[in-house]
Amino acid sequence: MSGAPRTGPGFRVWAVPGIGEVVPGDDLAKLIAAAEPGLADGDVVLVTSKVVSKAEGRIVAADDREAAVDGETVRVVARRGTLRIVENRQGLVMAAAGVDASNTPAGTVLLLPVDPDSSARTIRDGLRDALGVRVGVVVTDTSGRPWRSGLTDIAIGAAGVRVLDDLRGGTDTHGNPLNVTVVATADELAAAGDLVKGKTAGLPVAVVRGLPHALHLDTPDGTEEPGARALVRAARDDMFRLGTSEAVREAVTGRRTVRSFTEQPVDPGAVRRAVAAAVTAPAPHHTTPWRFVLLESADARLRLLDAMRDAWIADLRRDGKSEESIAKRVRRGDVLRHAPYLAVPCLVTEGAHHYGHARRDAAEREMFVVAMGAGVQNFLVALAGERLGSAWVSSTMFCRDVVREVLELPAEWDPMGAVAIGHPAVEPAERPARPVDAFVRVR
Template identity: 85%
Template sequence: MTVAYQVWAPSGMPEVAKGDDLAVLIATAEPDLADGDVVLVTSKVVSKAEGRIVAADDREAAIDAETVRVVARRGTLRIVENRNGLVMAAAGVDASNTPAGTVLLLPEDPDASARSIRAGLRDLLGVDVGVVVTDTFGRPWRSGLTDVAIGAAGVRVLDDLRGGTDTYGNPLVATVVASADELAAAGDLVKGKAAGRPVAVVRGLPHLVTGGGADDLGARALVRGADGDMFRLGTSEAIREAVTQRRTVRAFTDDPVDPGAVRRAVAAAVTAPAPHHTTPWRFVLLESAASRTRLLDAMREAWITDLRRDGRSEEAIARRVRRGDVLRNAPYLVVPCLVTEGAHHYGDARRDTAEREMFVVAAGAGVQNFLVALAGERLGSAWVSSTMFCRDVVREVLDLPADWDPMGAVAIGRPAEPPKPRGERDPEDFLTVR
């Protein structure tokens, strides 16, 4: 049996203006629509009919207004997420095919626009068709542009084949076809960008047309959520977000931590600058609960001894000790250590102090790299200084060389709750210009 479909772009569509009824215009240009057809409508004419033309001498300001999140930036080009969750260049703000001094915004709710056109065609022609609102996208890792669905009604936007088998009987476990995008691309082949044919019709694929109702998900279902988006940001933006989103996490879930993620963070840590071409970082990974408990119990005893020596009350000591619970409650601990191998010795107190400080700064840079890389792995962390106050105890419990100086401890895990908003810090408060 031969399987085929037809796709064509009707002629006769006039220039669309604000307030025009697109269903009337489409029905006039293509009065022979039939049940099961899919009507593909370029978003530009939808925007014009809905009055989404705005005066904007500065296109960048219009892009700012439509942007929810900057995904990537290179020069003046911005890839952003707009109000509808679409990730695209310039938030879909278009300065072409619109009068000078104006820009064209995408439809405010493309799915609602598609539903309105579909209902209008049913009323006018008595047909049950699917409607897809399309726009032109670039794609990561692929050159060239293609049309995709940004709004849909009465169309199976995703064709889920999971649970079936291929021609060899192999189970399909990950195959979900973006049917609405495939329809949009097919229509773009006949509409053209400058041919004055903003509508296309696909006939012969009635299985993709739904009756509406609960299975009519709209094109919003094509937008991948943040949790499943492995490429949510461009490279430089991802680095900046990891830096700005890094927080001290004090409550963790019981979810296990991927040791590979910690090792990748260590790989980032050891790229920090260091004096004299040295490598002053060592990271002790406490992956077993027994090793963590043994260390923390010994540190607690040392801490209590110090606090009693300072004359603290038992109540005050208990409060202080509870502050260390962030380490005890974390499913993974790392103890970064400083090694000053390769340091110069001058025999002069001033210069020897400065030499050690250089190594301490390098250790801090390594720890910061480590924490930022953990944030990039979507892991929460808390750097706690407590190991620095009982270095001999830590070295003894962990059987570390005498020249390894513990530089705090890092608790790692999945955050148990969303981070609280960070207090605003104006960079100008930290600057002195000479």
């Protein structure tokens, strides 16, 4: 929600000396109240997560820090050598899950607070009880940031603070509408506090005064304002959820055959980007054997599918199938008909060598067919990377002449199935685990 104006005469920020060494069981609110009796209504107290972790007993014995990181990791985001960027149990994405081996006795590590927002509320309520002041509290931790070098403090817990200041719907000084501006106020406060706390000065607490827009002390129904957890971007909105190699692996292993689509239109640009990925596949003799016919209009799709269905029904009748059996088969084959976008990959063996020997010529064609499969696999994986579902079905291979005629394709283009493309109507089921050793033979 939008707060008070963000402009003003200025603000003060200062570190609080005299906190001393924090040990498990300490009451941080009482320590802060004893060290900073000058706290006033509307101040924001910034507390380094290290002392919160110590007070809450989040010190664990760990001869191997990596084992502690494993225990706090929910998902590996990126890995470069020994460095791991992970999502931890608090939902934060950071190096080493926030596990810290500094400022703690040898053989131990500090884990982040279990619930930093709850920790912030406890400190806020304790300060109110001890000093009678109504303040905001931010629990901070040091973190790196995508695209930027260097570290800064961010908010991992908050209470009584407007963690996000939503300015959308307002205007700038020139009257232009603000359509996407949501300010991470709690992170700005954390960074301001870090300027005076420092990393090695032994000053784990700071106070900010003079920023009324940053406070959110009351809600109409008495419920808590969302804490710093609101700063964590939801997976569906996170365009950079994985590192490069992890994203490639996720696209490959996460690809599923999708047979049910919504009516949401498919972005033609996304399909063309997938084609660009397809044509990077390996191919024999430096050839480019891939062609993709993209059926973007409903009319083009229906003309092709109607002609293919008629050809299939005629084949089934020649095979002596009953009308009931034919109707069932046609219904099962309707995945292409329900897709909002179709692509027909075609193989062109231009550049193939001709040996005049049946076995060698057959092997030559097989090389091109394998290259076609690699190209289509690239295509399907790239579609998954575009958050599009797909199903590669073989229908066009059984009536290539019909497909060439309807799509007006050259005689040398061999349709190699069709790919149904669209936005999945349901979340695909988890892929069952397949032990690698079942597919490997080592000699």
